[in-house]
Amino acid sequence: MAIEKGGVVLLRLPEPMRNFKSRELRWLWWYLEPELRSIDEQRLQYDDISNSDRIQRMAKAIKSARNPSEFENQIMTCYNDNIVPEEHLQWIDKENHRLLIWCINNLSRNVRERRHSQLTSLSMPYLSRTLAGKRYESIITAIDIWETNKEEKINFLLQNKNEWSNYKTPDKEIKWLNSKDKDQIVWAWEYLEKHQKSFRVPKPDDMKECYDLVLASFDDLSYGHPAAKKLFLEQMKRTWSQKKFRDSGKAKKPYYLPLTIKTREKLEWLADNSGQKPAEILEQLIEESYSKYTKTQ
Template identity: 35%
Template structure:
């Protein structure tokens, strides 16, 4: 077919010769879903493709009128798969975009995302958009809308530069922060290593663009501020409470001194100690 030419060795293609068509992995997966053969034969999205090829071939060969079944198969697949031209703006390794797309697909069509391939969001996206039983025109419109929205609304480099893809501690913190505040994308996340976790974090933040610009900016500002506060606390520079046993008279004098200097008691003590310490060093 029009999608690729890697399927020449599949058994199903022997039935398609007269139509001058060849099925690849994508067409076989689509056909399996159209005829609901996964449920019938107990296979899944990640079962062997050769096994699925055999199942599909046997299924068509056992139809009462094989040629009619082949024609129906071709027409059904052609009416389900959008051409590669509509997908060429999606890079296979752009995990941030793919995670975002999978969640848009799930949200818009109320679809449970089915994982396809090991750590392969691109195959997973193709498998799920191909599996939705809507017209090609609607799928193309969905992709066009996503393309337009993504290019306009994804977070800029300036907005995400504070996140370090090499900082495992920060990534773990950011992921937990998103979960705590209900900002994680629910249906599909990709977090098997730091790189994929970083991409999932960015996709979650990109998803904020579906709210108001003001709320997105406020959420990002608060998240950055919280991270800065954590770094400061962890650096050991943050002040820790320290209690000194003072007589009642000394406490009263400290409070009076604080009022006279218009300072809190801790600042007064710090100033006195610093002054005495510097004088001692000069001796």
């Protein structure tokens, strides 16, 4: 279990664990958490240290057990009983952040509604706290450390795979959204926030992330009544179309007002000194007066 390198004795994981890759090592770290706490007061997180340091700490934790050989067997038994084969995880595309957001939200929903035993908030990734680049591994780790048997996990994954197919918003209902139109995507996110339909996360800076969150918010609406979701999306699409029409200037029709010469001179002076057009100044004044008046009603 130990080798010497440059005069320094390096611990190695027991033989059955030496072929563990990133996923298995992350699971092992969680499994050994009580032992790691007892030998190290720093309580470092998995991602805080290098892979070689992790292995050193985990090997030390195993070696420090009262009966290391028996503890190794216990670890491998738990590993074989709990770790789901990769084939059951292939539908979770690590590049599809819309799906990953849905998975994290659905895991949290299962915790809130207590649908599955031993699936607790302690092991759940939270959307607001999980970096985009860590979503996939956070989901897999949450499933791996869930303290239940492999069969229940496989059934859970199959159920979620089918649920995703049923709850994902169809492409025909989102084709009006242009992923390359920054103004539209930002508007869509703000519209969802205003109507309390968005996820409770900080406003995303990255447009791709914003687009994924908008679509994931649409998908989350599927858990409500289908008619309510349809009505909301239709209203949202209609509101965007109206905004585009207004912004294009086509909604504005010329409207002539008979002004006295002195009033016209004042208006032109305001235009010259503000950099606005006379019509823009009038529109602004009318909007301000209207807003002030309606608030007092």
